[in-house]
Amino acid sequence: MRFLRNSIFLLLLVVLLPLLAVQLFGGSIARQVVSALNDRLQTEIVIQDYDLSLLRSFPHLAVDLRGVTVAGSDGSQLLEARRMACRLDLGSLFGKIRIKGIVVEEGKLQLFTDVDGNTNYQLTGYTSVGDQGADAGAEPVEFAIDEARLRNVVLVYQDAQLRTDALLTAREATFSGDFAAERYTLATEAELDIAYLDQEGYRYLDRKQLELEANTTIDHAAGTYTFAPLLLHAGELTVEATGTLTPTADGITTDLRLSSSRGELADVLALLPPTAAAPLADWETRGDLTLSATVQGPWTRRVFPRFDGLMALSDGRIEYPRLDLDARNLELEARFAYVDTPRGGGVQTFSIEQLSGSIDGEPFDVSLLMEDLADPRITFRADGSFPMAALPALFDGGMVAEGEGVLRLERVTLSGRYADMIEPRNMGRVSTGGTLTFDDAELLVNGRELSLPTGTLQLDDNALTVTDLEVETGETSLRFSGRATNLVPVLFADSLNSRDAALVFEATLTSDHFDVGELLALSGPDEEEAETAAPTTLDSLGQRARERRNRITEFLNGRFEATIEDWRWDELEGENFRGQLLFSSGQVAVRGLTDAMDGEFRIDATTDFGLLTRTQARITARAVDAETFFAQNENFGQEFLTADHISGRMNARILLDLYYDDAGEIDYNRLAALAGLEILDGELRDFEMLENFAFALKSGDLERVRFTRLANFIEIADRTVYLPAMLIQSSAINLTLSGSHTFDQQLEYYIKVNAGQVIANKISRHDDDLEVLPARNGLFNLYYTIRGPLESYVVETDKSAVKDDFRRSEYRRERIRRTLEERFQTPIELLPVLEGPDADVGG
Incomplete structure (x- = not known):
């Protein structure tokens, strides 16, 4: 018992005494x-x-x-x-x-x-x-x-100093050693979540998980850190580093050896920078990978260490299930090397000495050498067949979604300094060669099929020769042949095209059917996006489409001699186009002749895809069917005078200034137009405004009114159509008309009617043949104004208001005529619009 009591006492003393000491x-x-x-x-x-x-x-x-x-x-x-x-x-x-x-x-x-x-x-x-x-x-x-x-x-x-920026979280990290010693070994174990690691503004690691084990000898007197070794684990990949780091006033001096005797290709791809890894996110990879490297020398703001290393892959395989893409028998040997130069010093190089295998059964072989990474000189060679299915994998989340067919490369080479490749004026120092051939190639671009059935591209230094390149999308079929220069600077251009790279070309374009809307849709939102998008989202999708078109056209500088048998743009359609398509600095110009609307058009139009999409056009129309002209132009967005009301043959000279909103629709708030036109041997049918002149016309002539010629100048601005004073000589009555009509259907018309002719018509028999009445100078005239909305306009008599507007409209008429003559560089005269100097006698 005494022993037990003593034992309990000692135990309590051992436990309680420290607790008591802590309290005290x-x-x-x-x-x-x-x-x-x-x-x-x-x-x-x-x-x-x-x-x-x-x-x-x-x-x-x-x-x-x-x-x-x-x-x-x-x-x-x-x-x-x-x-x-x-x-x-x-x-x-x-x-x-x-x-x-x-x-x-x-x-x-x-x-x-x-x-x-x-x-x-x-x-x-x-x-x-x-x-x-x-x-x-x-x-x-x-x-x-x-x-x-x-x-x-x-x-x-x-x-x-090293231009390095990192953010990481140590979930659990342990550092042990004799920290107070001048020289000691630090044992480290750590589990790290790396948010990012940036160096020189380039992201190398992004949202990666790593494990670290290290035994590091720290010598404060010498200022060195010696790894013996440091092990970095990423998935199944383990990289071992041994050697020394020595901090200096300018940076770090390195003497390291890196190696990995085991690892999977997938683990290496997981460590790639985000810009390189994003397109590979869904790839499944296999293969035996080995790494070895040395890093020696100072690493400062201006100097990088010597890097010598080898990465080898054997029996590799890459699968991309989303596109049913399978690459097998991959053999890779990539090397970093520091090469001494004859003049002393050395340059860092990188080479892919071998990259070969087969994709979907099609063999390929590629090599690459980059000498002097500070001022790279590139030597590239490629042979083999590359399935188009591989192309979307390199543009993840972009316009291209699927691919079929193959692109065949035969002795394709590229050699020269990178600095010369991105500078168009230095392309004479760059060498290219080889042939690229499309074989039943197809791509899904923004949800729309784009086919390249055949076509050959021949590289010869700075020249690119295109032979019978066929492009098909929807009902559109195009064939290109021609010659271009500066392809390489365009391919290497930065996002801002800061060096103004452009593909300079002369080519021919032939087409059986050309649907402009189908081609524009390739750069627009896909059909599903457009159908499901909210109005605000649809605007942003349209803006993105416009930016894509601008991006494409700013790289083109040249002309196509175009022959198009049949064309369409929304409701507009025609045939037998002969002319040119001209590209320069984000602009596309169309110049040529085409048959359309049962007549002929001469077109000179330029579209700018800059901050605002804008089209400026000069159009000459000859013998065009007026009814078809109104119908295909969707009655110009108004319901007052439509295709159902008018017929005849139209001649016109038209200046158009069109803007488009982000959805690709015409912005009618900005629409401006000037035109001089005439309609010959025409007829007005069921024209409501004329029918409401029942006091002046016989009822039998109201539904159909024939005329020999309507001629006038027209201006459209501020959502309003302006008509200078014009003579309407018809089977029902002769009158002079001026005024304006807004897109919101607000009317303001001024009319003078020959009163003597009105009386004569009232007592004559109905003219079943609808013969046009002769023009006469009346002894007296009637004057009317028509004002108000289309549904409830008011007709009043007001001689002074009509005469005042006729005088004002003469200034508008003359201004329009002079502008048209300057732009078309030809005299433009229409018939007089007033009946003569004594037209108002007795009025």
Whole structure:
């Protein structure tokens, strides 16, 4: 019994004594640790609360610091943490306080280096602030830290010298070693979530998970970090690094060896930069991969180390289930090498010495050499057949969705400096060669099929010769042949085309059927997007389509001699077009003759796909059927005078200035037009406005009114059609008319009627043959105004208002005539619009 009592007493003493000591001395110990940290770090530390705990980290003591912020040497915030715990041994309760470890949880650590090499973690030379409750006479605190842990700590790293920017989270990281020693080995284990790693503005890692194991010898006297080794795990891939890093005033000096004896191609692709990895997101890969490399020399803002390495893949396979694409028997040997030059020094090179295999049973072989990565000289060669199904995989999320058929490459080569390839005026220094042939190729572009059944492209230095290249989409069939230059600068142009690269060409275009809408649809939203999009979304889709068209046309500078048997654009249609299609600086011009609407048109139109899509056109029409002209132009958006009301043969000269909204529709608020036109041997049928002149016309002549010629100048502006004074000589009556008519159906017309002729018509028999009445100067005339909306306009007599408007309209008529003569460079005369100098005698 005595032994049992003694044992229990000793046990309670062992347990209770430390607890009692914590209660008695815990506050003092905690304050001493905080004071020591301030003295040691020599920077400002702010702590919201702290205490000493035994149970939380038994068998050790833990000084828990909560709400911790640590200022950097440049005044920035170096560390912010919800909790930082300093681990002490139990002897700290009764003797010297010894800090053995540190744990940081739920924090953020920011490490900055400026362009001069100054960091925000240079903490020497700063006066400590300390804590107001610290005991200045406390027993010294010994730092004997041999372990540090991070849990859910975000690390922000920015190095202006190396132009490196990184953001990562240490889910769990442990660092152990004799940190107080001048030279010691640091053991590291870490699980890292990398948000991004950017270098020189280029993203290398994006949302990757890595595991790290390392034994690193740190020599403070020599200023070196020696890996022996460092292991980086990414999926099944393990990369081993051994060697030394030495920080310098300008950057880092490297002497590293990298190797991997096992790994899968998929793991390497997962580490590619986002811009390269995005198109490969859905690829399934297999293959045995080996890596080996050395990195030696200084790495500074202006200098990069020597990099020599080899990546080899054997028996590789890539599948792309979404497109049913399968590449087999892949063999790859890629090499980085630092090559000495005859003049001294050396250049970094990269080469794909072999990339071969087969895609869907079609063999291919590619090689690439890039000499001097600082000023690359490229040598490229390709042979084989490449399925068009592979093309959409390289443009993930873009316009191209599916592909069929093959593109055959025969001895295709490209050689020269990259700086010359992107500069059109230097293309004489670049060499190209080889033949590309389309074989039953098909692509799905914006949900619409685009076929390239046949066609050959021949490369010869800066020249590209196209022979019988067929392009089909919907009902449209085109065939191209011709010659172009500057293809390479166009292919390598940046997103802003900052070097004004353009494909300069002369070619022929022939077509059995050309539907302009089908070609424009290739750059527009697909049918499903357009049907399901909200109005605001549809506008943005239209804007994107316009930007695509502008992007395409700004790279084209040349002309097509075009022969088109049959063409269509929405409701407009014609045949036998002979002319030119001219491309320059984001503009497309159409010039030529075509049969349409039972007559002939001469067209000179230019469309600009810039910030606003705009078409300016000169159109000459000869012997065109007026009814068809109104019908195919959808009655110009008005219902007052339509195709159902008019017939006859029309001659016209028209100037059009059209703008289009983001949905591709005509913006009628901006529409402007000038025209001089005549309609011969025509007829007005069921024209409501004339029918409402029942007081002046016999009822038998109201439904059909024949005329020999209607001639006038017309202006459209501000959503209004303006008619200068014109003579209407018809089978019912002769009258002079001027006025305006808005797109919102607001009428304002001024009319003069020959009163003597009216009386004569009232007492004569009905004219079943609808003979046109002769023009006469009446002894007196009647004057009417027509004003108001189409549904409820008002007819009134007002001689002065009619005469005033006739005089005003003469100025408009003459201005339109002069403008048309200047633009068409030919005299333009229409019949007089008034009956003569004595027309108003007796009025």
